[in-house]
């Protein structure tokens with residue numbers, strides 16, 4: 001199998017920079033184009049980017065000259081990875097698809113389109129199979145960062161669950177580089193994130209449901225979400241209470257979480273975490289400052305009382321929730337020979 005040539009749209013933003021970083025020395029994905037907003041087009045990536053990711057700007061990216069989002073700038077790539085703001089993504093991604101260019105996107109529009117797979121690789125890689133029937137270009141969506149994180153520890157428990165009650169504690173980076181004013185969040189908690197609760201409920205139901213070429217059948221369980229923004233830079237946490245079909249043993253729940261593996265692990269894909277779920281025994285885990293892993297979900301505070309399970313999940317919103325998940329999706333697609 002040859003190399004996969006890609007472009008990154010929004011490459012100077014929080015998610016885009018992580019894509020640039022994670023693709024440094026990738027064994028089979030080659031970044032050939034980087035794009036930013038019109039004001040930066042024509043500049044060298046290394047000069048135009050305000051780099052915030054640990055380490056330096058990867059050498060391979062420094063001299064790449066930024067291009068626009070216009071399809072004519074992305075003709076010679078196999079896939080475009082999009083990390084564009086939602087309002088920009090709508091028309092840009094549509095134009096790319098109309099020009100025959102494949103897109104994997106982090107932006108929200110079209111996530112619930114019945115014909116567009118919404119993929120979190122360990123959870124529902126099999127939904128990608130519908131692309132075998134697609135003639136011409138395809139669009140694959142990455143879920144909302146919080147839905148991406150929560151869906152992983154839910155997956156191995158899915159058959160036990162009747163109903164979910166979730167309170168999220170989401171970091172400031174989830175709103176993008178210019179997303180939230182320091183004065184609004186410093187020393188504060190904001191118990192509202194516009195549109196977030198609806199997205200988490202609907203996207204969990206889509207990913208945990210069944211996908212066919214005619215559309216998807218949602219999981220259809222009641223899911224109640226309260227989304228809050230907290231003064232933490234990186235990492236989204238969720239306190240999850242699940243009403244189970246019947247009482248279960250706490251150790252069997254922990255075993256299911258710890259032993260969960262999926263196609264990305266079985267295939268040994270480069271971006272796949274060895275263990276998708278790290279159950280941490282420490283009484284005060286998980287904490288963003290201590291337990292954040294780029295691609296695995298850290299789970300603590302597991303408690304079963306009767307038929308109610310409580311657990312706290314933590315994941316990296318920029319890597320597991322966005323950049324890393326899209327790259328892992330691309331790796332799965334190549335493994336499945338969909339590319």
Ligand SMILES: NC(=O)c1ccc[n+]([C@@H]2O[C@H](COP(=O)([O-])OP(=O)(O)OC[C@H]3O[C@@H](n4cnc5c(N)ncnc54)[C@H](OP(=O)(O)O)[C@@H]3O)[C@@H](O)[C@H]2O)c1
Nearest residue numbers: 010012013014015036037083106107145174176177317322
């Ligand atoms: N942050 C998260 O935790 C997270 C998680 C999951 C999904 N997402 C989604 O991922 C996407 C990117 O989020 P982000 O946090 O990385 O946002 P961000 O930091 O604001 O970055 C936005 C990127 O888009 C570029 N851009 C803005 N307007 C443009 C235009 N008109 N034409 C071309 N490029 C333009 C920006 O370029 P300039 O540098 O030139 O302005 C920048 O590279 C969003 O759809 C978001 O909803 C974010």
